Amino acid sequence: MSAVLDSAAAARHSLRFRKARDRVIEAGLLGAALVAVVTTVAIVITLVRESMPFFAHVSLVDFLTDSLWTPLFAEPHYGILPLVAGTLVTTLVALALAIPCGTIIAIYLSEFAPFRVREIVKPFLELLGAVPTVVYGYFALLVVTPLLQKLIPGLPGFNMLSAGLVIGIMIIPFIASVGEDAMRAVPNYMREGSYAMGATRFQTATRVVVPGALSGLAAAYILGISRAVGETMVVAVAAGLQPTLTWDPTESAATITAFIVQVSLGDLPHDSIGYQSIFAAGLVLMLMTLVFNIGGFFLTRRFREAY
């Protein structure tokens, strides 16, 4: 016994050593967790600081009201509206496809599908959401657009419709998966109550389960909107790179993200207005996702049901 106590190994494992080691490790773990906070702060600081010179050069009024965005032309215009319009149009097209399809899949999986089907299908849906976005871009440009051109004669090779539809396909799995989780969280006694009143499955699903899961469904939609607004490669490949102020999805137009990609592809000097303009565009994109997320936060709180 005393031999063990004397040995160096025992000293190393003395209580005091172990407790000191614990404190050091705890500080290290806290440091790792703080990386998340540091990242957020760094994103905000970087976007604001790098776009400062841009806003010193361009007035905020011009930025928000000018209907032309041509920062790299000889006669530059700096109106963000065309890019915002492009982003909103592709997002709306995506949502028009993804919200109905995602919701129906979620209801089907949660309320109708047998257990086995659900367990098999869910991993495959996840795979659909894991496809690299540049591959979806290829799909939009070389598969979906030619198909659409048969339906809509005169559709240009680059158009927001096909990009939006493909983004829609991309976000269906997110909406379906988060929505299904929300519906499964609705307690079974609510369904049983509904069945006891003589309701069919469809009535129970649409009048009891969906209203009960509305807060989770809203969260799923917000997640989908964030994805669609920030989606880059699909629009950069398939929607065109020409900033155009239009609300017509069959036209070609650039989004905020596509513009950032287009500028990044060229080699711009660090202090040029083109370099600064992508940070200004990024700031707008960040604010847009922030608005949707804050809106979503209040929406989910408004519809929250406590069981």
Next chain:
Amino acid sequence: MNAIAPDASVLALRAGVSRRKLFDQIFVLVGMLILLAALMTLVLLFLDLVRDGLPRFTFDFLTSFPSRNAQRAGILSAWVGTSLIMLVTACVAMPVGVAAAVYLEEYAPKNWVTAIIEINVTNLAGVPSIIYGLLALGLFVYQLGLGQSIAAAGLTLALLILPIVIVATREAVRAVPRSIREAAYALGATRWEVTAHHVLPYSMGGVLTGMIIGLSRAIGETAPLITIGALSFIAFLPESPLKGEFPYVSFSWLSESFTAMPIQMFNWVSRPDPEFQVNAAAAGAILLAMTLLMNGVAIYVRYRYRKKINW
């Protein structure tokens, strides 16, 4: 006595019931069709890439540099670049992500610091990937002077997948029952000993799953790498990380310029020449196969560990 003929109101009721039951069946049909359509898209996508890229599925495609000539162009510098970037990403995201998750689950007191960390992890998961690219361009490339390098690219993607790793690790750690921790504490283990000897080993399956899914997301990310300044035409390889002589490893590859699989594919797909779109399809098929394979492995690992565990 004769059976009483059902009166009109009962008939109406029955008709209503069967009409509503019809809705049930119609909905099941619609749901299954949409679900099938979504899944068929995945199959269609893959088959289309394979069909279009078929002429390029040769060994030369893997061992050639990009070229002006579509038939001779290959993805050598792209897949080497992707592998090295993934190495950096994994080496950064795994320790930081797991440590952050362990802190939040095992150590964090209930106070405002913890609340802020939690909010930030949730928020970061929703930040568009191109914003990470801008962060990296402003911070890593210019402020920290890393340049348009493999290190900058790896760090960017590590930040991008950090929330995925953290969320997956937290779930795995949370699934370890309290009784295990209490037993270890009762034997005099400190908090770190409980974590390192028991909680982490038991949650390894979930941690690995999260890591693989995170990397499969990083492997296909294009936008942030373009923002940092990935080149699409690289006709040389970075210096090998392994050396024949002492000290056997070299880190000079970290500061070299890079390209990656999705960048190469984007470059090819945006060229008007249809010959290059064949290359794009082939690169896309390989990229997609890698992503699907990684996700498949993750699903399998999760399944295996779930089956092995019975507390």
